[in-house]
Amino acid sequence: MAIVTVPAETRQITDPAEIKAFLAERGLDFAQWPLEDRVDPAADAEDILAAYAPEIDELKERGGFVTADVIDVRPETPGLDAMLDKFNKEHTHTEDEVRFTLQGRGVFHINPDDSPVFAIEVHAGDLISVPKGTRHWFDLCGDRRIRAIRLFQDTSGWTPHYIDEGVHAGYEPLCLGPAWVDGQQ
Numbered sequence: 432m433a434i435v436t437v438p439a440e441t442r443q444i445t446d447p448a449e450i451k452a453f454l455a456e457r458g459l460d461f462a463q464w465p466l467e468d469r470v471d472p473a474a475d476a477e478d479i480l481a482a483y484a485p486e487i488d489e490l491k492e493r494g495g496f497v498t499a500d501v502i503d504v505r506p507e508t509p510g511l512d513a514m515l516d517k518f519n520k521e522h523t524h525t526e527d528e529v530r531f532t533l534q535g536r537g538v539f540h541i542n543p544d545d546s547p548v549f550a551i552e553v554h555a556g557d558l559i560s561v562p563k564g565t566r567h568w569f570d571l572c573g574d575r576r577i578r579a580i581r582l583f584q585d586t587s588g589w590t591p592h593y594i595d596e597g598v599h600a601g602y603e604p605l606c607l608g609p610a611w612v613d614g615q616q
C-alpha cells in the first residue's frame with residue numbers, strides 16, 4: 432500500500448483514494464492492480480507479463496508503450512549501487528516512467544513546478560506513472576528489494592536527464608511502510 436508524504440507540509444496520505452486524487456492533481460496516475468489472486472509475484476517474468484497482459488495492453492494502447500519487462504533487484508544484485516546512483520539524483524525522462532511493483536518497495540520523490548516536493552513509497556500492488564518531463568528521483572529502502580513491471584515507449588527514452596540543482600540532497604528516502612521479508616509472496 433502506497434504512502435505519500437509532503438515534507439514541507441508535514442503531511443502524510445495513506446488512503447488509496449486520497450493518494451489517487453492527490454497524484455492526479457499533480458498529473459501522475461496511480462492505480463492498484465490485483466496481486467496474488469492473479470499470479471505468484473515471484474513467478475517467471477514471462478508468466479508475470481502474461482498474467483497482467485490485459486492491464487499492460489490497455490496501458491500500451493493509452494500511453495503508446497511498446498514493450499514491458501520485469502526488473503528484479505535484490506541486495507546481492509551485482510552493480511546495485513551504480514544502478515541506484517543513476518536514478519537517485521533529480522532527473523527527467525522523455526517518456527512516462529510507469530512501474531507496477533510486484534514485490535519489495537521503493538520511494539519516488541517528485542519535484543513539481545508549482546507545489547512542494549513530495550514522496551511516494553510504493554509497495555506490491557501499486558502502479559505509478561510519472562509523466563515525461565516531471566522532475567523526480569528514486570531510491571530503494573534499507574531492504575534494497577524491488578521487483579516491478581516496467582513499460583517503455585522507447586527504451587532509449589528512459590535515459591535520465593539530470594537537473595544539477597541538488598534538490599534531491601535535501602531529502603532522505605524515509606521508508607514508512609512494512610519492510611520486505613525474503614521469502615514472502
Ligand SMILES: [Fe+2]
Nearest residue numbers: 518524528567
Ligand atoms: Fe526516472
